Amino acid sequence: MPAAPSFSDRRPGLSLILWAGIGLLVLILTYRQLPANLPATGGFIPYCSDAHARGLYNIPRGDPRYRPALDADGDGFACEPLPR
Numbered sequence: 001m002p003a004a005p006s007f008s009d010r011r012p013g014l015s016l017i018l019w020a021g022i023g024l025l026v027l028i029l030t031y032r033q034l035p036a037n038l039p040a041t042g043g044f045i046p047y048c049s050d051a052h053a054r055g056l057y058n059i060p061r062g063d064p065r066y067r068p069a070l071d072a073d074g075d076g077f078a079c080e081p082l083p084r
Helices: 013-032 048-053
Strands: none
Touching: none
16 A cells, blocks of 8 residues: 655645735735725825815715815815816
8 A cells, every 4th residue: 555645745836826826815805805096195185186186076074085174164075076
């Protein structure tokens, strides 16, 4: 009866491929959970003109990009579009 293969008999690259696959899966799942329009600066928007340049309008209170300084009328929405 042949002996069972030991750990050293296995392919050394198999564990590397397995860990690379797990790492890639973690990256994909993490990326899918990020908001698509969150700026790369950690969410801080200095001026509404910067938000508007990114296509962001009516940022609600509770959003990480909301700041009271950007809410001109105090209604809970920052960087509202200017009336025409």
